[in-house]
Amino acid sequence: MAPEQDDPAGAWDDALRAAALFAADPHGLGGIVLRAGAGPVRDVWLDHLRSRLAGPVRRMPPGIADDRLIGGLDLPATLRAGRPVIQRGLLAEADGGVVLVPMAERLERGTVARLAGALDTGTLALERDGLAARLPARFGLVLLDEGQEDESVAEALADRLALRIDLTSVSLRAATSPRGDEAGRQGGPATERPSGQPVDDPVATLCAVADAFGVASLRAPLLALRIARLIAREAGRAEPDEADLIEAARLVLAPRATRLPAPPPGEAEAADQPPEPQPSQEAQRALDDAAERDEAPAQRPDETVLDAVRAALPKDLLARLLAAGPPLRSGAAGRMGASSASPLTGRPVGSRPGDPRRGRLDLIATLRAAAPWQRLRRAEGDARRVVVAPEDFRIRRLKRRSETTTIFCVDASGSAALERLAEAKGAVELLLAEAYVRRDRIALVAFRGTGAETVLPPTRSLVRAKRVLAGLPGGGGTPLAAGLDAAATLALGVRRAGGSPVIVLLTDGRANVARSGLGGRALAGEEALAAARLLRAQALPTLVIDTGARPDGARRLAEAAQARYCPLPHADAGSVSAAVRAATA
Structure with missing residues (x-):
């Protein structure tokens, strides 16, 4: 996540500042994740970065082969000499410089692993074509993230890079304005400022800030500390002060935040609860003695640093956190299936x-x-x-x-059937509108009365989907187990054909019809849980959307299927399709 500031000029100044810091120590900082589409704004920033770099700059072609990336046998020279001759790859050629990676969100897992290994060790192990050598490869990465909302750079690689910037909100006017040019020449907005307060333990402060914002990576506070020391060294100070830590935390920790910090202990309670009675003098002395014997309380980060990082958080952080969760498709799936x-x-x-x-x-x-x-x-x-x-x-x-087929399994029973079907119809139509670009297919299984049926086989045809959905009836009991069985059968057929199935179940979880067609909540509930366990045993990716007025009815079902659970009691077509996109990204 990158900060999305209201002031485009401020975002541009931060981008220039990040470029200046990165150019001072490319390998030590790892690199930059630059989220921006191809265009003049990105070109202006890249030109500014190139003007500050002292080492070579190599551009990595998309889909690069291993022999070009890490090197290998120089075939013409080997045939002429009659002995193995090593040909250096792109990473070894970039030693001491920077590697630009376009379309970084689509890197193969093998390429990600090789880049991460070279960043960790600063060397490149060449062991192929009968060769064995270790070549120096100390470089920094600039990952150009050009993906859509459901695409992102591999976290295993992005975690090793100190800086993340977002230029999607910056206009060409802001990038080429005199203010932006002046900031670029000075290296950023924070190069000239008075010294701040000294910090007793900068490592503990940055770790506490990272913990407050839910940054679980150990690399993040270490990279922030490296940047703080770099800023202090530029200003002629031996150790970073409070202002240095604030700038480093804004640039490194704020884009990685996964939660909002908790209020100080006692603040939230004090606002809602009446004041507690004061203890007697004897009781107070006993409490003081006990406090002295206890360990020191957990350290809370400096409120000044905490407030500065909070101000740099993305404006849509809460919305992103609500859509966050483990993906249903594998990391190699991308937009077009596994x-x-x-x-x-x-x-x-x-x-x-x-x-x-x-x-x-x-x-x-x-x-x-x-x-x-x-x-x-x-x-x-x-x-x-x-x-x-x-x-x-x-x-x-x-x-x-392989194509990804999203199978909607919709509860079409009961008095709320028309609302659930309307949600499913709208979600199917919204997702089908993207099917051509995503190369995905959509299917629909409806269960009601005493059984389930596949009312829409896997298709990309929006016209066919609308025609089938328009005549879909509703009402009757809830044969949940039969619906899960039908969805599993369809998903296994898709898998056998080489596709990647994803099941999206819309239900309130209250089954009342067994597989035999007999009524009874106890038997129907047990059969539904058994069908859900079968989904888990067959490793079918599943998303359970709880549409009940009081969510939690389908939670046990999601746990049995080891599925992702999403309570949406007031779901509409837009929220359902957004949840599906977030889960299958």
Whole structure:
């Protein structure tokens, strides 16, 4: 989360300040997550950063292969020399400089792991193509986050970068105004100021502030401390003062906040409760003696630092926290479903030893595997030939994206059926409007009376969905177990076809019809919990939206299915679709 300030010029000044601090120590600070779309504002900021950097700047192409990223065998030189020759990769070339990563929100997990490892150690382990070497790779990262609301940079990588800035609200006029140019030349708005109050323990203060705002990462306060010391060193001070800690906490901790800090102990109670009677002198002395024997109370962060960080929090922090939660799809799913291996079709993601008759031959990888052995193999043959042995053959590893199918399982029973169906219809139509871009499909299972049926098979057709939804009836009992069974059957079929299913259940959790069609809340409830446990056993991602007037009726069901639980007693189509998007992001 990045601060979204009301003053675009202030956000631009903070971005320039972040660039100046990062340029002073790229590897030590790890890097910057820059959220901004491609455009002139981002280009102006990148030009400003390049003007302050002393080392090389390398741009990492999207979908970069391992041999270009970390290096490998220089095939032409190896064939000429008859011995292995190392070719340095992009990360080794960027040693002492910065790597720009466009579309960072779509990085593959393997690429994320390699970047994180190089940031941690400052070196690059090259162990491939018969080579073994360690190359220096001390660089900083600038991750260009160009994603939509449901896309974000991998947290394993973003956590290692000190700074996060957001330029989405900054206009070109603010970026090119004389005030912005002056701030850029001076390095930011906080380079000239009087010294603040000294701080006894800056490490404890930053850790307490991080804890108050729910920042669980241990790297965050350490990176904030590094920035505070960098600011102090620029001002000629040996140790950071209070103002240095405030600026560091604003830049590092505020964008990572996951909660609002609790009020000081006793403040909230004092506002609502009458004053307690004062103890007697003897009782007071006993309390004082007990307090002296007890341990010191937990440290509370400096209120000045706390208030400064609170002022820099995103304006929509509460809304984001309400939509926060573990994703239903895997981290590799992205916007187009999970990746699945494919023997003949898909995007190349490397190579492996194999039989070219059972896959697609990777000629370059095969020659790389054969090149180190040519001096031995040519001893008995023509020196102009490249001798390839069967163990040298490499075939391509291919992956293709699978579609994500969102299966709505809707309770269409009872007096509130029309309202629930209206919510589901609106949510389906809103999500289908994005289906073409997301390459997703939508399905609808309705349960009422004594059974359940699939009223809308997986589709992207908005016209077909509206036609089917318009004639969907409601009323009757609540055969919840039958609805879960039908949704599970449909989800397993989607999975067998290579897709990624997600079940979204809209219900109040009050089942009253068993699988046999007989009434009875006790038996129907037990069967519904058993069906939910079956979803968990089959590892089907599930979101339970509790539509009851008094939420909590479906919580046991969500726990049994190990599903994400979302109480929405007054849900409309917009809130349901927003919850689904947040859960499946």
